[in-house]
Amino acid sequence: MLINKYTKLSDVILARYNCMPVILRFGIPFGFGDKNVEEICRQYQIDADFFTEIINVFIDEDYFPQTHLQEFSVKTIIDFLLKSHRDYRDRKIPYIEKLIESLEWKSPEAQKNKSLIKNFFREYKNEVIEHLAFEEKEIYPYALRMEEFLQKKIQLKEEEISKFLMNSYEEQHDDIEEKLLDLKNIMIKYLPPASNLDVEQMVLFEIFRLEKDLNNHARIEEKVLIPKVKWIEKQLKTINNL
Amino acid sequence: MTNIRFLVVEKSFIIRQGIKTILHDLSNAELIEAADYSSSLENIIEQIRPSVIIFNHKLLKQQPDIYQILKAAKENVKLVLIKGPNKKLDNEKFFDLCIDIDSAKSQIIKELNDLIEELKSNQIEETSDLSDREIDVLKLVAKGKSNKEMADMLFISTHTVISHRKNIIRKLNIKSVAGLTVYAILNRLISEDELNNIS
Numbered sequence: 386m387l388i389n390k391y392t393k394l395s396d397v398i399l400a401r402y403n404c405m406p407v408i409l410r411f412g413i414p415f416g417f418g419d420k421n422v423e424e425i426c427r428q429y430q431i432d433a434d435f436f437t438e439i440i441n442v443f444i445d446e447d448y449f450p451q452t453h454l455q456e457f458s459v460k461t462i463i464d465f466l467l468k469s470h471r472d473y474r475d476r477k478i479p480y481i482e483k484l485i486e487s488l489e490w491k492s493p494e495a496q497k498n499k500s501l502i503k504n505f506f507r508e509y510k511n512e513v514i515e516h517l518a519f520e521e522k523e524i525y526p527y528a529l530r531m532e533e534f535l536q537k538k539i540q541l542k543e544e545e546i547s548k549f550l551m552n553s554y555e556e557q558h559d560d561i562e563e564k565l566l567d568l569k570n571i572m573i574k575y576l577p578p579a580s581n582l583d584v585e586q587m588v589l590f591e592i593f594r595l596e597k598d599l600n601n602h603a604r605i606e607e608k609v610l611i612p613k614v615k616w617i618e619k620q621l622k623t624i625n626n627l
Numbered sequence: 628m629t630n631i632r633f634l635v636v637e638k639s640f641i642i643r644q645g646i647k648t649i650l651h652d653l654s655n656a657e658l659i660e661a662a663d664y665s666s667s668l669e670n671i672i673e674q675i676r677p678s679v680i681i682f683n684h685k686l687l688k689q690q691p692d693i694y695q696i697l698k699a700a701k702e703n704v705k706l707v708l709i710k711g712p713n714k715k716l717d718n719e720k721f722f723d724l725c726i727d728i729d730s731a732k733s734q735i736i737k738e739l740n741d742l743i744e745e746l747k748s749n750q751i752e753e754t755s756d757l758s759d760r761e762i763d764v765l766k767l768v769a770k771g772k773s774n775k776e777m778a779d780m781l782f783i784s785t786h787t788v789i790s791h792r793k794n795i796i797r798k799l800n801i802k803s804v805a806g807l808t809v810y811a812i813l814n815r816l817i818s819e820d821e822l823n824n825i826s
Contacts (some may be wrong), residue, residue, distance in 0.1 A: 432737055497819070498813070501809050501813070502809075502810060505805055505806065505809050508805050509805075519723050563802050563803055564803050564805065564806065566800075566802070567801045567802055567803050567805070567806030567809075568798045570799070570801055570805070570806075571801065571806060571809055571810060572812070574800075575814070576813060577813075
């Protein structure tokens with residue numbers, strides 16, 4: 386199912402609970418009653434069209450945003466992406482780390498597995514943090530700058546236009562899930578089972594969830610942010626040619 | 628077991644979704660692309676290397692020799708035709724399977740399962756056991772050696788090193804060097820002390 390502005394927010398969660406973290410990131414707490422998306426968004430001063438698009442991207446992998454991308458400001462998109470970054474960095478990843486820390490094996494020999502998995506996950510974490518930091522330092526400020534240039538109809542120099550970033554960002558938008566896939570495979574196929582299987586299962590659940598969430602996040606960057614900024618770059622080129 | 632890759636060439640969205648639903652119910656089947664006629668078929672086939680191509684009989688009217696083109700585009704590809712209700716087509720014999728659009732779901736699933744079984748029996752069952760040479764390469768990967776260094780140490784070409792690495796990744800389903808290192812330690816191919824000595 387897809388949602389629109391008139392869908393009840395409670396129905397959204399009942400049908401697709403995987404969108405809960407997104408609703409939380411928008412700062413909407415539970416207890417919606419029978420309010421629909423539009424009413425809730427008005428209450429929390431969120432752009433209802435943007436909210437609808439984001440939720441749909443999260444609940445349906447094949448969904449392609451319908452509304453004109455031009456309608457949302459780059460700032461709206463980036464504010465949301467930054468909230469997700471914070472969620473990964475401050476909550477999701479530390480939570481998995483904590484779970485890994487509580488894994489246990491019976492023999493002291495097998496306890497070594499813990500440090501193996503811990504170190505592996507730490508490497509992954511550093512990779513993700515680096516990736517997020519790159520976007521926060523380079524890509525997002527660039528996107529905001531481009532939007533400002535367009536709003537002010539600033540004419541750019543040839544040289545500045547040659548430094549447009551979006552095409553190369555799109556090409557290199559790298560896959561930060563590779564190590565997560567490896568970790569899943571290692572745990573499912575090769576790691577001797579932990580003695581607290583329930584915790585091991587939770588680790589795997591959380592990894593699957595994080596992977597899915599990161600995928601959705603990347604889809605928002607690829608289907609909402611990148612096309613929008615590319616459109617701005619194109620407009621800026623046109624202004625320049627006039 | 629690697630999945631059997633299906634390419635669906637079908638203009639109608641409704642029929643495409645229907646095929647998708649059926650493929651979803653088959654084990655070992657993977658739908659790669661639901662393409663339209665408008666895209667260049669040969670390019671898509673080149674890119675995704677499907678084992679089975681499913682398409683609508685209407686495509687035959689547009690391009691009567693389509694099966695020759697498809698067979699030529701990929702060796703041993705199985706062609707599945709979706710035909711109108713109770714229709715008998717002249718060139719049915721060129722297809723590996725013809726599905727009547729009015730067939731029951733269970734019937735279609737049975738026919739496609741037979742096709743998948745046939746394809747699977749032709750596949751060489753691959754074990755995840757690494758060969759001795761692959762183990763040699765894996766140990767060196769875990770120790771952080773470059774392809775060139777490994778080639779020199781094992782007296783093989785870098786090209787061979789790379790192909791060993793590809794096979795290791797495929798067999799273990801682990802891509803990153805860090806992940807391969809964990810695998811090597813878990814399987815006692817390399818000790819942590821050895822690693823610590825390097826760093």
